[in-house]
Amino acid sequence: xxxxxxxxxxxxxxxxxxxxxxxxxxxxxxxxxxxxxxxxxxxxxxxxxxxxxxxxxxxxxxxxxxxxxxxxxxxxxxxxxxxxxxxxxxxxxxxxxxxxxxxxxxxxxxxxxxxxxxxxxxxxxxxxxxxxxxxxxxxxxxxxxxxxxxxxxxxxxxxxxxx
Amino acid sequence: xxxxxxxxxxxxxxxxxxxxxxxxxxxxxxxxxxxxxxxxxxxxxxxxxxxxxxxxxxxxxxxxxxxxxxxxxxxxxxxxxxxxxxxxxxxxxxxxxxxxxxxxxxxxxxxxxxxxxxxxxxxxxxxxxxxxxxxxxxxxxxxxxxxxxxxxxxxxxxxxxxxxxxxxxxxxxxxxxxxxxxxxxxxxxxxxxxxxxxxxxxxxxxxxxxxxxxxxxxxxxxxxxxxxxxxxxxxxxxxxxxxxxxxxxxxxxxxxxxxxxxxxxxxxxxxxxxxxxxxxxxxxxxxxxxxxxxxxxxxxxxxxxxxxxxxxxxxxxxxxxxxxxxxxxxxxxxxxxxxxxxxxxxxxxxxxxxxxxxxxxxxxxxxxxxxxxxxxxxxxxxxxxxxxxxxxxxxxxxxxxxxxxxxxxxxxxxxxxxxxxxxxxxxxxxxxx
Numbered sequence: 001x002x003x004x005x006x007x008x009x010x011x012x013x014x015x016x017x018x019x020x021x022x023x024x025x026x027x028x029x030x031x032x033x034x035x036x037x038x039x040x041x042x043x044x045x046x047x048x049x050x051x052x053x054x055x056x057x058x059x060x061x062x063x064x065x066x067x068x069x070x071x072x073x074x075x076x077x078x079x080x081x082x083x084x085x086x087x088x089x090x091x092x093x094x095x096x097x098x099x100x101x102x103x104x105x106x107x108x109x110x111x112x113x114x115x116x117x118x119x120x121x122x123x124x125x126x127x128x129x130x131x132x133x134x135x136x137x138x139x140x141x142x143x144x145x146x147x148x149x150x151x152x153x154x155x156x157x158x159x160x161x162x163x
Numbered sequence: 164x165x166x167x168x169x170x171x172x173x174x175x176x177x178x179x180x181x182x183x184x185x186x187x188x189x190x191x192x193x194x195x196x197x198x199x200x201x202x203x204x205x206x207x208x209x210x211x212x213x214x215x216x217x218x219x220x221x222x223x224x225x226x227x228x229x230x231x232x233x234x235x236x237x238x239x240x241x242x243x244x245x246x247x248x249x250x251x252x253x254x255x256x257x258x259x260x261x262x263x264x265x266x267x268x269x270x271x272x273x274x275x276x277x278x279x280x281x282x283x284x285x286x287x288x289x290x291x292x293x294x295x296x297x298x299x300x301x302x303x304x305x306x307x308x309x310x311x312x313x314x315x316x317x318x319x320x321x322x323x324x325x326x327x328x329x330x331x332x333x334x335x336x337x338x339x340x341x342x343x344x345x346x347x348x349x350x351x352x353x354x355x356x357x358x359x360x361x362x363x364x365x366x367x368x369x370x371x372x373x374x375x376x377x378x379x380x381x382x383x384x385x386x387x388x389x390x391x392x393x394x395x396x397x398x399x400x401x402x403x404x405x406x407x408x409x410x411x412x413x414x415x416x417x418x419x420x421x422x423x424x425x426x427x428x429x430x431x432x433x434x435x436x437x438x439x440x441x442x443x444x445x446x447x448x449x450x451x452x453x454x455x456x457x458x459x460x461x462x463x464x465x466x467x468x469x470x471x472x473x474x475x476x477x478x479x480x481x482x483x484x485x486x487x488x489x490x491x492x493x494x495x496x497x498x499x500x501x502x503x504x505x506x507x508x509x510x511x512x513x514x515x516x517x518x519x520x521x522x523x524x525x526x527x528x529x530x531x532x533x534x535x536x537x538x539x540x541x542x543x544x545x546x547x548x549x550x551x552x553x554x555x556x557x558x559x560x561x562x563x564x565x566x567x568x569x570x571x572x573x574x575x576x577x578x579x580x581x582x583x584x585x586x587x588x589x590x591x592x593x594x595x596x
Contacts, residue, residue: 058495081530155490156357
């Protein structure tokens with residue numbers, strides 16, 4: 001857990017460090033430590049698929065804390081064929097913009113690029129992400145994470161990683 | 164890779180036998196091209212659901228085999244047009260869905276209304292007196308029929324009416340899927356999962372043998388929550404595999420799910436907001452068919468040859484892209500007139516299990532890709548589909564059933580595949596012009 005520069009006020013630097021830490025934990029598949037970054041009432045959402053004629057889209061991921069723990073369990077279970085072998089990945093987070101806290105949480109917008117390798121193939125993904133972060137124990141925690149993949153409307157092969 | 168001529172000489176009968184199939188039909192480019200022509204452009208295929216285009220001008224873009232089409236709600240009802248300007252052939256729609264009053268070609272401005280009528284040609288004086296706009300409307304898919312909102316189309320003259328193509332057993336299961344709505348209509352308006360795998364489209368069959376192995380992690384997850392493993396696919400499970408004929412098939416859990424399972428399901432619906440009223444409406448409409456209808460509607464596990472499945476709460480559309488490329492569109496369905504809580508749960512459940520990040524579908528696709536890799540080893544090309552051959556039951560109407568883990572469905576689909584690939588076609592079969 002990163003600690004804040006000044007008690008009670010997260011700076012842009014604190015937020016960027018936190019997002020970099022999150023990315024590194026996912027890259028190294030340190031899922032338990034990654035889960036520890038989330039609040040108990042967290043929401044993780046990744047919309048997908050093209051919109052209907054009325055503008056509605058599906059979610060590739062729409063997890064509360066319980067389902068997120070199940071997802072992590074499956075991601076690391078030897079019987080999950082999609083992670084046998086597991087992918088290797090590097091995430092680069094940048095363009096971090098922090099909206100001031102509304103008293104409860106602050107909102108961070110960032111861009112990220114993800115390069116994934118598995119079974120001799122390399123794939124590149126790009127996304128815009130929004131984190132709603134709360135201050136907790138002198139650090140930050142994720143209350144909401146929403147990821148918008150630039151390829152989210154397209155037909156996708158298995159996402160063998162957490163976007 | 165072999166030429167089409169080599170396949171013809173050898174004969175498809177040699178490649179598709181009663182208990183075994185040659186891997187060539189899953190890997191060969193020439194076989195794939197002929198499948199597109201004979202199966203996907205030669206008889207009924209599913210194209211869209213009417214509720215995807217609820218308002219006039221709503222459209223979705225799809226394919227009939229290799230033919231890109233626009234499915235649009237026009238003044239006259241749902242129409243299927245080839246997505247191609249009659250002038251120089253430009254695609255008119257590039258988006259997956261939308262709403263438009265006209266289809267206007269961006270190239271030279273030719274404009275068609277939703278019925279496909281050519282209503283505008285810029286600078287018309289350049290065309291002679293014999294140019295007849297009425298003859299230059301969008302090419303329609305010549306055969307379109309719907310059952311309970313499911314729209315099927317065919318490029319060539321279909322072998323039978325749609326109703327006959329489906330047959331009573333398929334229609335009965337489709338009915339259950341739709342009749343869980345208190346007004347008897349489903350809505351395909353919750354978005355769609357589009358996934359792709361590097362493997363052959365025919366792997367997307369009905370298979371009751373794979374679950375406990377391919378989806379082992381689901382049973383591990385159940386164990387983590389102190390729940391028993393999924394009971395449907397055990398060696399002693401009472402479920403049945405059905406070959407309904409025409410390649411249609413079903414993985415049938417009615418026997419296991421009747422009684423206790425269905426009672427629990429109904430109790431859970433009753434506990435939801437609006438649940439009791441919904442159940443009362445269903446009961447007045449369906450009477451003593453309500454319990455089975457609800458049970459079936461929660462997972463019909465129906466395969467409608469060649470490209471439609473009703474699985475869980477979703478409509479699955481299979482689109483072959485090449486011998487080793489397949490796209491799957493999975494549309495979660497809503498029940499018109501049912502409480503929001505019921506419909507929200509349907510979408511949430513679908514999102515959890517299916518799509519490229521789901522808990523179930525990715526393991527299937529991972530295995531389909533490994534299957535395609537394995538079939539490259541063609542020295543001994545035989546895939547064995549003999550499971551249950553000696554314990555099948557043939558019913559008076561010709562349907563065949565067997566144990567839920569048996570390969571009755573694979574054999575039924577392969578029989579239909581062979582019939583379509585070897586059928587002698589009439590002179591009037593091809594698209595006019």
